[in-house]
Amino acid sequence: TAPARDRLRIAIQKSGRLADPARSLLAACGLSWRQSRDKLFCFGESLPVDLLLVRDDDIPGLIADGVCDLGVVGLNELDEQAKARRQLGLADAYRPLRGLGFGACRLMIAVPEDWDWQGVQMLQGKRIATSYPAILSAWLQEQGVDAQVVELSGSVEIAPKLGTAEVICDLVSSGATLAANQLKPVEVLLESEAVLAGPAHALDDARAGLMAMLLRRLDGLSKVQD
Ligand code: PRT
Ligand code: ZN
Known part of the structure; x- marks a missing residue:
């Protein structure tokens, strides 16, 4: 099993269609990071939630390997890699948690x-x-x-x-x-559409509380927009 961690790590697209909307959405949830737009890693300031900027294709695998706890990725990409795993006889490693209303x-x-x-x-x-x-x-x-x-x-x-x-x-x-x-x-x-993806199995350390809080904030945002 992976060592306990007390910071949450979210993978988003470095550049491309989902990059800016993903960042804006997380910022609207109250997250902020030290300036490092061209770096791979953005250290969370307002909360212990860090960003990893990657290619969208890598996001499901990063969650499967436990390198990241959450990811913003197209359902198309998540579903493709989930089906590919299943066709190889591998266990489910991630699941969509919320639809995000962009990237349709x-x-x-x-x-x-x-x-x-x-x-x-x-x-x-x-x-x-x-x-x-x-x-x-x-x-x-x-x-x-x-x-x-x-x-x-x-x-x-x-x-x-x-x-x-x-x-x-x-x-x-x-x-x-x-x-x-x-x-x-x-x-x-x-x-x-773009989804927030998480691991198939719940986390059991400090990250679980951070994840629950982030989901509550996301759900609060969609209520305001409706
Ligand atoms: O570099 P990286 O690997 O991270 O980026 P990428 O080039 O693989 O992905 P990117 O940024 O093009 O797309 C990221 C995600 O955006 C996709 O996985 C989808 O979930 C979502 N998305 C939404 C789209 C489109 N709309 C879309 N139209 N992804 C691709 N397209 C393509 C489409 O295939 C077509 O070739 O854009 C082209 C234009 O589409 P039309 O129908 O408007 O002409
Ligand atoms: Zn890609």
């Missing part, structure tokens, strides 16, 4: 604009490019469709043009990226 997007199947979409059976035997192979393969299995999952780490939307896949499965917010690539969204696999 959908993980969707998109097909060439000129396809006459008749339903998921049209995916049978096709190659589908995605950065979310675990969510996609679980969904295909659920749908009873046999298709090939082509894993790409980025620029998924150009795969059909390059001929590496006929179809893609990617995040969509405005839909402009799909349209620019002559693709259209046809099926939703996941409704996503």
Whole structure:
């Protein structure tokens, strides 16, 4: 078991879509840090709550390893890594605690604009490019469709043009990226937003009280906004 700690550590995205909203939300909860925006670690001043600035992909793993106690991450990323763990037969290591109301997007199947979409059976035997192979393969299995999952780490939307896949499965917010690539969204696999993620099992030292207080403050904020 990990040694007892008396400071809470929260991982957020260093830069990217979730970085500023995550910081603002935590600041609205009364947290403040010593100036070190370009550093990896921000020491908490108002409360013993420190920040770790990382890539979003690393956040679920940091919670799983107990390096961080909480993280602000897209549900898409959290769910992908949770499903990948499950597919490997590993125990659940983290769970979403609260939806945070920003970073909304959908993980969707998109097909060439000129396809006459008749339903998921049209995916049978096709190659589908995605950065979310675990969510996609679980969904295909659920749908009873046999298709090939082509894993790409980025620029998924150009795969059909390059001929590496006929179809893609990617995040969509405005839909402009799909349209620019002559693709259209046809099926939703996941409704996503930024979530506060925590460990699957409760902490049992001073951090438990800090975590409960932070959740109370977060819940208080959403009441004010409603
Ligand atoms: O460097 P790091 O690894 O931390 O960042 P990243 O590049 O992996 O992540 P980032 O900052 O792009 O996204 C972080 C999180 O924001 C994602 O995991 C989602 O939870 C959330 N989010 C919300 C989105 C979008 N909306 C979104 N639109 N993430 C990506 N996109 C992509 C989308 O795939 C498309 O290619 O943005 C493009 C534009 O979307 P349209 O539909 O508006 O054209
Ligand atoms: Zn990333």
